[in-house]
Amino acid sequence: MIENYEKRVINVTWHGRGGQGAVTAAMILANAAYLDGYEGVTAAPFFGVERRGAPITATTRLSRVPIRSLSQTTKSDVIIVLDERLIQTVDVMAGLRPQGLLIVNSSRSPEAFCNGENLVVATSDANAIAREIGLVVAGTVLINTPMLGAFSRASRLVTMKSLERAIGDNFKKKAAVVNVQGARRTYEVTKIGQTWQP
């Protein structure tokens, strides 16, 4: 985990589809960050209604000091895309700061998402991992908790230890085990274009 970076708020925006668990992941991340000593953490869904399958966003904020801005996030330090096909229909990059971090659930390499723009890209094939370890409920492949592992690896803002505890707190024992496994495996296979500086 990176210590002592400047005392500002890190904004993380999650892009997913209703039902993919972006909101749950945003909240687990807030929990993990708090366990890692961030005094200020918030997480919220995009304020509104949610439909299964429709594009949705959620946000996590983390800071070494209590957070005082609860208005909707317009600028992001990190953007996480749970479904890479969203990139064709939603301007997922909107609001990403220069030298921001983009993390995509994809089997492709980071270079595939970086056309010379001023950003750092990380990719992780969370779909393949979730299928492999049986993180599938009622036919739906669950990639939200695996992508938390990708976040930990690419951003170095939260530790896997805290993430695993936060995942454990969110699920019943049996589900927690496989979700933690998903995060761990994804952490291992995440490909990073270059080292990201928060």
Added chain:
Amino acid sequence: MVKVRIINGNEAAALGAKLSGVQVVAAYPITPQSKIPETLAKYVESGELKAEFIRVESEHSALTVCISASTVGARVFTATAANGLAYMHEQLHWAAGARLPIVMALANRGLGAPWTIFNDMQDSIAQRDTGWMQVYCRDNQEIIDSIIMGYKISEQIHVPMMVCFDGFVLSHTVMPVELPDQERVDAFLPAYKPHLQVDGPEPLNINPVMLAEPRADARGVACPSYMGFRMRLQKTLEGAEDVILQVGREFGDLFGRHYGYLLWEYRTDGADTILLTMGSLANEASLAADQLREKGYKAGVVALRVFRPFPAEALRKALSQVENLIVFDKNISYGYEGATCTETKAALFDSGLRPVITNFIVGLGGKSVSPADLQSAALAALQQKGRINGPQWLGVAV
């Protein structure tokens, strides 16, 4: 060890009611507060909360159930928002007039038409004159704490209380909240002892038609007139500030979070420019004040934690050195201006304080308000020459 949980405002409200040992819950679902009754229903179902959860077909009935249960001596709780609160309107007057210590959580939401599910404070401000106390929370910690304190205050003075917090902005945002320990809550807030017990052997006719002049009741006891009862409610509210402050201090002694204040103040020392607001917007305003200070303005924030009873004396004190007062209202009394602006002006009148006051209507129907928005509004107000009549609408062109 202090137990911290990362929870949203609705969970904080439900936990506040649970820790307060409410005995009857009646509420009807409405966005953005539905999770409060859902969570409480779960607690009742699992046996974690020994209470009766009464399902009703409307908000009007929810409050009617609470009124009945409170009348027979139960500690009761309800929650609602927006049109649900408007639907309770008639019973709000009844609960206050009957002097029942009901505590309600209100996730502030705008009223239709046009339809909105998003945040503003029009719903609770529109119920200003029902006789309820109203407190406004800055964050989720204040929600859980205010509900616990709410019962202690209400049961002492027999006036119901609305604990208001911004819908979505707080109701749906998780943040760290310290959970008060149940044993300490029990010590702080003993079981409710009703001032009037209604049961079989001694039937009572409560709140019958009152005449304009005092008269004796069925037992020959002299009773006040209608106006006499109403005057008592007003007198009680006039003295309620002391109770609110006392309970806030007691809470602080036990739990380490002090609420011995009616106004939340930020960087007001030496400030000649004050941003005045309520609820979670106080956080944004504090960031705006920081930015204004960096630019050389002596800016600070005053947020009303208590709106009824209105903290007029505290405001006069807090604003005694202020030259520019910029009031941000998430509500409007149509045909005039924002409610906190009007009330603040009225409070200042007798003291002879004459700051330049600019009123901004902000964030209606969930329109996001950032610290930068507040800062530019404040700068625009500071650059105006002379006084402006009527409120300004922040960020609305048409």
